[in-house]
Amino acid sequence: MTIDWDRRTCARRGHVTYAPDEPRLRERLYADTALGTAWRCLRCGDFALGDPHGEGPADRAPLVPRGKGLRDVFVLRFLAVERAVRGVFIALVALAVWRFSNSKDAVHRLFDEYLDVLAVLCILLAKRLFGLRGGHHAFEQERHSASPLEVEETAAVGARA
Numbered sequence: 001m002t003i004d005w006d007r008r009t010c011a012r013r014g015h016v017t018y019a020p021d022e023p024r025l026r027e028r029l030y031a032d033t034a035l036g037t038a039w040r041c042l043r044c045g046d047f048a049l050g051d052p053h054g055e056g057p058a059d060r061a062p063l064v065p066r067g068k069g070l071r072d073v074f075v076l077r078f079l080a081v082e083r084a085v086r087g088v089f090i091a092l093v094a095l096a097v098w099r100f101s102n103s104k105d106a107v108h109r110l111f112d113e114y115l116d117v118l119a120v121l122c123i124l125l126a127k128r129l130f131g132l133r134g135g136h137h138a139f140e141q142e143r144h145s146a147s148p149l150e151v152e153e154t155a156a157v158g159a160r161a
């Protein structure tokens, strides 16, 4: 399964449409539909109903990160979160060392505890970001586990009829 970063981002933040002044470009991005005008999204390429979010010369159009660039933005954000988590972790360890500096045992215990917490956080983050496959798998399993019930229900309806 590949991730469509463009559509994923559009689903979360909405489409980005723009009406260029150049008629040649304009007519390629514009569609007249039964529900009104639609403009082509600069990110995912789908047509979105409604007025464009901006207009002007084509070279003034907003630069929209797409595809691989967009994925890199996600990865960079993940690394930033990872760094923040690590920063908090180091601060906690420093605090623990400072508070329990006269008890070597306590420091060790705390260090182990915080390592566990960090591991869990990392797993959760990784799952959230890269666990789409697992999520899909779980979804499929849920669907399959529900199907015998459906079969039973259908059979009951059939028997009653």
Ligand SMILES: [Zn+2]
Pocket: 006, 007, 010, 014, 015, 016, 041, 042, 043, 044, 045, 046
């Ligand atoms: Zn879009």
